[in-house]
Amino acid sequence: MIRWILGFVGAAFAFALLISLWGTASDYFSSPHEPTAEEEFHKHPKALHLASDGPFGKFDEQQLQRGFQVYKEVCAACHGLNLVAFRDLHALGYTEAEVKAIADQWQIEVPSINPETGEAATRKATPPDKFPSPYANETAARAANNNALPPDLSLITKAREGGAAYIYSLLTGYARQPAELVEKFPAAKTPPGLHYNPYFANLNLAMPPPLTAEGQVSYADGTKPSVQQMATDVSAFLVWAAEPNLARRHASGLAVVIFLLFGAIFGYLAYRNIWQTEKRKVRPIGPLDPDNTAKRRQASEDAGMPN
Numbered sequence: 001m002i003r004w005i006l007g008f009v010g011a012a013f014a015f016a017l018l019i020s021l022w023g024t025a026s027d028y029f030s031s032p033h034e035p036t037a038e039e040e041f042h043k044h045p046k047a048l049h050l051a052s053d054g055p056f057g058k059f060d061e062q063q064l065q066r067g068f069q070v071y072k073e074v075c076a077a078c079h080g081l082n083l084v085a086f087r088d089l090h091a092l093g094y095t096e097a098e099v100k101a102i103a104d105q106w107q108i109e110v111p112s113i114n115p116e117t118g119e120a121a122t123r124k125a126t127p128p129d130k131f132p133s134p135y136a137n138e139t140a141a142r143a144a145n146n147n148a149l150p151p152d153l154s155l156i157t158k159a160r161e162g163g164a165a166y167i168y169s170l171l172t173g174y175a176r177q178p179a180e181l182v183e184k185f186p187a188a189k190t191p192p193g194l195h196y197n198p199y200f201a202n203l204n205l206a207m208p209p210p211l212t213a214e215g216q217v218s219y220a221d222g223t224k225p226s227v228q229q230m231a232t233d234v235s236a237f238l239v240w241a242a243e244p245n246l247a248r249r250h251a252s253g254l255a256v257v258i259f260l261l262f263g264a265i266f267g268y269l270a271y272r273n274i275w276q277t278e279k280r281k282v283r284p285i286g287p288l289d290p291d292n293t294a295k296r297r298q299a300s301e302d303a304g305m306p307n
């Protein structure tokens with residue numbers, strides 16, 4: 001009797017599964033996937049080549065200094081670098097006095113406490129301070145940016161697929177929204193206060209185009225400050241910000257590979273050297289045993305078979 005009941009319960013489960021499978025399959029075939037505006041108009045990052053690319057890449061100090069200048073004069077108005085300190089700029093070739101001056105003249109002061117009243121205050125930056133965000137907190141940042149939050153840029157090249165190429169594409173990718181897009185997807189029309197950018201995941205970005213005109217910054221080394229150049233330089237700078245030890249990592253990687261190569265060669269030579277004599281001392285067994293080979297040969301000769 002119990003068997004009957006169990007069989008019945010099992011059959012009921014199987015029946016329910018079959019019905020749901022049928023429902024899913026008929027949904028899949030009856031309502032084909034509707035393409036979205038993001039699927040059709042989102043673009044992959046443009047190609048960008050930096051000196052730090054590849055396993056032997058090194059930073060180009062001049063370029064990093066130019067990129068820092070773009071960050072300082074343009075991006076720092078909205079974005080902090082809370083994992084990078086002013087004194088880290090030594091790595092870009094700035095002297096101690098220059099770093100001190102940069103920190104001292106930074107437009108945004110760092111949070112502090114008034115020593116007399118104990119109230120929150122701000123003070124001038126010093127070399128050990130991190131590059132401050134211009135906003136006191138997230139709410140203030142959102143209030144100033146149409147409810148969007150300008151992210152901290154310390155690790156942004158690691159945090160976004162495409163890295164530096166993505167940043168470069170985003171900065172140079174602002175465009176007028178294609179009429180075709182609005183026609184096909186009226187709901188995806190760029191809302192007021194946002195900006196169309198096909199490299200941004202949802203196509204509409206709250207950041208107004210930060211680099212708009214040639215000569216927005218003037219480079220001390222005479223490089224022509226085109227929008228492309230400024231975007232490339234600031235992307236290179238952000239690669240450095242996210243991984244200041246990249247050049248050292250590449251160099252130690254190379255040393256390790258060379259070490260392993262030598263290790264492999266010496267290992268092979270040592271193996272040859274040891275076995276050269278030792279192998280002869282090992283007596284083969286089984287069919288390879290010389291005694292057995294001789295016996296086999298004898299037997300086939302006795303039987304009159306050719307060897």
Ligand code: HEC
Binds near residue numbers: 070075077078170
């Ligand atoms: C006027 C303020 C402002 C300035 C100046 C500015 N940004 Fe932004 N940025 C924003 C805001 C706001 C967002 C958030 C956008 C969003 O989420 O829609 C943002 C987002 C970003 C993002 C993240 C995009 C993503 O994938 O989420 C990057 C990268 C970025 N900015 C880089 C820069 C760089 C580089 C500069 C300097 C050349 C710069 N920004 C200058 C306001 C600014």
